[in-house]
Amino acid sequence: MEIVKRPHVENFIEWSKDKPEVVVLTADLTNSSEVGKWRDTYPDRFFPMKMAEQNMMSFAAGLAREGYTPFIHTFAVFIYRRPYDQLAMSIAYPKLPVRFVAFLPGIATPGGVTHQAIEDVAIMRATPNMTVLETGDATEVESVLDVAHSVDGPVYIRMLRGEVPRLFPKAEPMRLDEVRVLSEGDDVTVLTAGITTEEAVRAAAPLAAAGVGMKHLHVSTHKPFGDPVVLDAILGARHGVITLENHTIIGGLGSAVAELMAENAIGKKLVRLGLQDTYAHGASQAYLMKEYGLDAPALVRAVEKLTGRATGITEPDLDAVRIEAVHSLAKAEAL
Amino acid sequence: MANKKTVDLVEEKAALMRRDVIEMGYAAGGRGAHFGPALSSIEIVAGLFFGIMNHDPKNPTMADRDRFVQSKGHACLAYYAALTETGYITREQMYTFKGDNSFLAGHPTRNMKYGIEVTSGSLGNGFAVACGMAKAAKIKSDDHKVYCLVGDGECNEGIIWEAAMNAAKYELDNLIAIVDRNGVQLAGTTKDIMDVDIEALWRAAGWDVVVVEGGNDASSVLEALQGMRDSSSGKPHVIIANTTKGKGISFMEGSLGWHARPMPQEFYEQAVAELENA
Ligand SMILES: Cc1ncc(C[n+]2csc(CCOP(=O)(O)OP(=O)(O)O)c2C)c(N)n1
Numbered sequence: 001m002e003i004v005k006r007p008h009v010e011n012f013i014e015w016s017k018d019k020p021e022v023v024v025l026t027a028d029l030t031n032s033s034e035v036g037k038w039r040d041t042y043p044d045r046f047f048p049m050k051m052a053e054q055n056m057m058s059f060a061a062g063l064a065r066e067g068y069t070p071f072i073h074t075f076a077v078f079i080y081r082r083p084y085d086q087l088a089m090s091i092a093y094p095k096l097p098v099r100f101v102a103f104l105p106g107i108a109t110p111g112g113v114t115h116q117a118i119e120d121v122a123i124m125r126a127t128p129n130m131t132v133l134e135t136g137d138a139t140e141v142e143s144v145l146d147v148a149h150s151v152d153g154p155v156y157i158r159m160l161r162g163e164v165p166r167l168f169p170k171a172e173p174m175r176l177d178e179v180r181v182l183s184e185g186d187d188v189t190v191l192t193a194g195i196t197t198e199e200a201v202r203a204a205a206p207l208a209a210a211g212v213g214m215k216h217l218h219v220s221t222h223k224p225f226g227d228p229v230v231l232d233a234i235l236g237a238r239h240g241v242i243t244l245e246n247h248t249i250i251g252g253l254g255s256a257v258a259e260l261m262a263e264n265a266i267g268k269k270l271v272r273l274g275l276q277d278t279y280a281h282g283a284s285q286a287y288l289m290k291e292y293g294l295d296a297p298a299l300v301r302a303v304e305k306l307t308g309r310a311t312g313i314t315e316p317d318l319d320a321v322r323i324e325a326v327h328s329l330a331k332a333e334a335l
Numbered sequence: 336m337a338n339k340k341t342v343d344l345v346e347e348k349a350a351l352m353r354r355d356v357i358e359m360g361y362a363a364g365g366r367g368a369h370f371g372p373a374l375s376s377i378e379i380v381a382g383l384f385f386g387i388m389n390h391d392p393k394n395p396t397m398a399d400r401d402r403f404v405q406s407k408g409h410a411c412l413a414y415y416a417a418l419t420e421t422g423y424i425t426r427e428q429m430y431t432f433k434g435d436n437s438f439l440a441g442h443p444t445r446n447m448k449y450g451i452e453v454t455s456g457s458l459g460n461g462f463a464v465a466c467g468m469a470k471a472a473k474i475k476s477d478d479h480k481v482y483c484l485v486g487d488g489e490c491n492e493g494i495i496w497e498a499a500m501n502a503a504k505y506e507l508d509n510l511i512a513i514v515d516r517n518g519v520q521l522a523g524t525t526k527d528i529m530d531v532d533i534e535a536l537w538r539a540a541g542w543d544v545v546v547v548e549g550g551n552d553a554s555s556v557l558e559a560l561q562g563m564r565d566s567s568s569g570k571p572h573v574i575i576a577n578t579t580k581g582k583g584i585s586f587m588e589g590s591l592g593w594h595a596r597p598m599p600q601e602f603y604e605q606a607v608a609e610l611e612n613a
Contacts, residue, residue: 028488030522048522050529051458051491077457082494110366110433112440114408114456282433282440284366 002166004138008034008101008159011142012071013041019069019149020045025060026073027053033073033103034161053078057086064096069149076102076117076158080124087154088127095129095153105134105158105194106246107275107289112282117158118275122251124156125223132222134158135174136197138166140220143173147221150176158194167197177221179229185213187307189237190299191230193219193253196244199289202296202318203303210311212303213238225256234261239307240269244299249274271302337557341386345553348420349381350613353583355416357606359432360598366433366441367597371581371590373412375517375551376484379576380405382556383482384417387564392422395450401479402468404453406461407486407515408442409595414451415439423450459492461485462512466502469510469571480564483512488520490533496540502571503541510571511563512542516550517580521594534575543570550576551583584609 016022016038028051030036039046049056053074060070072079079100080087091098102120109115124132131151135141141160148155168180182197183204192200197218207214215233219225234241234257241261243254254272261270275292289295296318304311353374360368384390388401405414412432419429424439428449431437438446442456455461465483472479489495502510514533518525537544543566549555556576563572580594581587584606598606 026522028491028521028523028528032521048528051488051520052493054493082457082459110441112442112444112456113454114442281444282442283435283437287435 002138003163004166005163006034006161007138007141007164008161009037012145013038015145016042021067021069022071023047023063023068024071024073025049025056027051027056027078029074029078032075033101035073054083054086057083058090060098061086061090061094061096064091064098065094069097069099071099071101073101073103075104075115076120077104077115079156080117080120084123091154092127092129097152098154099148100154100156101159102157103159103161107280107292107294108195108246108285110282110284113279116280118248118280119251120156120158121222121245121247121253122255125251125256129153130223131155133174134194134220134222135160136194136218136220137168138164139168139170139172140174142170147174147176160195165198167201174220177224177227179227180218180220181215181229181233182218183208183214183216185215186236187213187238188240188242188303189215189217189233190242190244191217191219191253191257192244193222194246195285196246196294199294199296200244200299203299203313206313206317207300207303207311210313212307212309212311214303219253222253222256225260230257231260231264234266234268237268240271242271242273242299242302242306244294245272245274246294247274248277250277269306271306273298273302337386337554337561342554342557345378345381345386345557348385349377349553350610351420352377352381352413352416354607354610355419355429356412357584357598357603357610359412359415359429361603362430363433363597365597367595368412368433369409369595370412370584370598371517371519371587371593372407372410372486373416374582374584374587375578375580376407376410376413376515377416377582378551378553378556379484379513379515379578380413380417382553382560384421386557387560388482389479390450392450395423396447399477399479402452402465402481404455404461404465404468404481404483405443406455406465406483407458407489408455408461410484410486410515411439411441411443414443418450458486458489459494462489463494463498465512466498466507466510469502469507470505472509473505473507479509481510483510485512485514486520487514487516487518487525487533488528490514490536491529496536499537499540499542499571506569507571508567508569511560512571512573513560514573514575515578516575517578519580519589519591519594523591537573537575541570543568543572545572545574547574547576550578583613
């Protein structure tokens with residue numbers, strides 16, 4: 001698998017070239033948000049907002065009201081927790097075109113509870129006028145900018161940084177409210193987003209070999225959530241549906257699927273894998289994914305339970321985990 | 336003047352704590368650690384734990400203990416070093432820093448069994464929590480003090496000033512904040528990022544302010560802390576300590592790059608050599 005080092009850095013610089021309305025704001029997390037080189041390239045369009053997130057939101061709203069398109073870059077937690085009121089009232093309510101580039105989604109950080117954005121999708125989905133996107137690979141990191149730019153209103157993006165795998169061909173960019181079908185099967189339908197997609201991919205071949213048909217959908221738009229492919233896949237799942245998300249199971253992907261099923265009177269079982277209404281602690285991503293049941297083995301166990309069929313799959317049968325170096329030169333700091 | 340024996344003790348412990356910081360950060364391997372932020376605050380933290388605070392490592396929940404809140408939570412290595420040298424945690428536990436199963440996370444996570452008073456790392460919040468703890472002591476007529484370590488970059492946050500004004504209104508003279516003014520934050524120097532006169536701001540908020548030039552000098556730090564501890568001016572107190580980010584390791588001093596990062600072996604060896612020859 002191709003691993004791309006910091007795909008956002010050069011791509012964002014190139015993309016911004018002919019868009020003078022695009023400005024960047026950060027709150028003392030410049031290299032950590034992969035915009036150090038962007039700042040050096042477009043110093044007049046870069047605004048360091050010191051470590052003051054609330055002001056950054058309303059200030060961005062002021063810029064947006066006068067025709068600029070602010071791209072706010074910082075860690076996810078510092079976007080939707082402290083400055084939520086400013087985000088909602090100054091930006092979301094007037095439907096301003098501010099883009100939130102939110103790094104370290106979910107448990108993708110050993111930084112501990114203060115740095116783990118585990119309820120951001122829930123809060124952003126619940127925010128009227130907000131579009132909610134999540135990147136799952138390098139191709140999506142590169143193409144999410146066009147998707148966001150096509151939206152007339154605020155957009156929240158769960159972003160990946162550092163060493164990012166390329167799971168999807170460059171020629172198949174992210175599209176608004178379109179899922180990707182990564183495997184076909186009619187026993188269970190599995191929906192994943194962000195870093196959990198790789199986990200379901202790891203499980204795909206062994207499940208197929210064990211005779212279990214898994215239809216695997218990769219979701220990159222949490223809101224709107226209207227792709228008819230999702231409904232079809234749910235209808236076609238003999239035993240039920242599983243969601244696997246790097247987030248609390250309340251309010252995120254699992255909830256979106258539950259709402260869709262209930263509204264369409266689909267009486268099937270739904271299993272939501274993710275953080276079970278708990279905060280996490282600080283540890284490596286691989287360790288936390290195992291501990292909280294967000295990894296491939298957890299998915300296999302859930303498939304077995306749902307289908308009532310033992311697959312005989314053990315950990316060594318699963319494709320090797322791609323352990324990202326927690327720190328590499330590709331990352332600004334080890335968080 | 337601070338008593339000579341106490342100064343000697345704090346200096347001795349500060350040296351041990353610097354070594355602990357390097358050892359823990361190195362042991363964290365690729366996960367890296369916040370070296371610079373911990374090293375600038377060593378004399379302040381050592382001064383509190385070995386010269387100023389009433390506390391008992393054998394009884395971390397002792398009702399009349401002085402409280403320590405490390406609002407600049409990313410500098411947890413200094414805190415963990417103090418907990419090790421005072422005996423709240425063992426050396427073995429110290430080495431689990433940032434490990435998968437460790438309670439010593441990359442930012443302090445409340446754990447009263449081991450003397451970790453408040454979860455911090457989302458900067459600004461710890462300071463406001465400390466203000467609430469000081470008010471609680473006032474309500475209950477308790478005599479203990481609340482000490483809170485704040486970063487100078489952290490003073491960018493609005494909540495710092497909301498809390499500061501509030502603390503003055505409640506006349507929390509049992510509250511002593513120490514601003515670790517090392518002049519460097521994450522993305523640049525404090526001056527470049529937002530050049531403000533924080534002394535004037537703290538004064539305007541209604542605080543007693545003292546500036547310590549030698550924020551990495553045990554004697555100066557102790558003297559300021561004692562003065563603030565023993566004053567009951569009716570105002571909350573802040574010590575603005577001028578320190579050096581990464582103090583004690585030549586290649587970390589004043590460096591942006593050593594705010595947080597892993598420590599390769601050659602740097603570790605150089606750091607240890609410098610500490611041993613200090
Ligand atoms: C609310 C919040 N915003 C941003 C960050 C990211 N961050 C961690 S440390 C840091 C800089 C801290 O600078 P300072 O307070 O001067 O402390 P120093 O590292 O110099 O000791 C930043 C911006 C954070 N932890 N919390």
